[in-house]
Amino acid sequence: MAKKEKLLMNDLTEKSYKDLVALRNDLRKQLFSLQMKNHVKALKETHQIRAVRRNIARVNTALSSKSLAQ
Numbered sequence: 001m002a003k004k005e006k007l008l009m010n011d012l013t014e015k016s017y018k019d020l021v022a023l024r025n026d027l028r029k030q031l032f033s034l035q036m037k038n039h040v041k042a043l044k045e046t047h048q049i050r051a052v053r054r055n056i057a058r059v060n061t062a063l064s065s066k067s068l069a070q
Contacts, residue, residue: 006051006054006055007055009058009062012058012059012062013066015062017063017066017067020059020063020066021063023059024056024059024060024063027052027055027056027059028056030052031049031052031056034052035049
């Protein structure tokens with residue numbers, strides 16, 4: 001898996017609601033994969049779990065702000 005950088009709120013607010021939901025689903029799949037690798041001691045960079053969780057939170061924040069704006 002490629003390393004994911006921190007998602008910026010400016011980039012997230014420009015995306016559509018559907019794109020944000022798809023991004024959140026992808027991030028959740030990535031988080032699940034990282035957690036499974038961590039449980040079998042195959043994950044060397046455990047800090048990625050925290051980064052993905054925070055990116056999911058950023059996407060959720062953008063989704064809630066979009067739903068409140070409508």
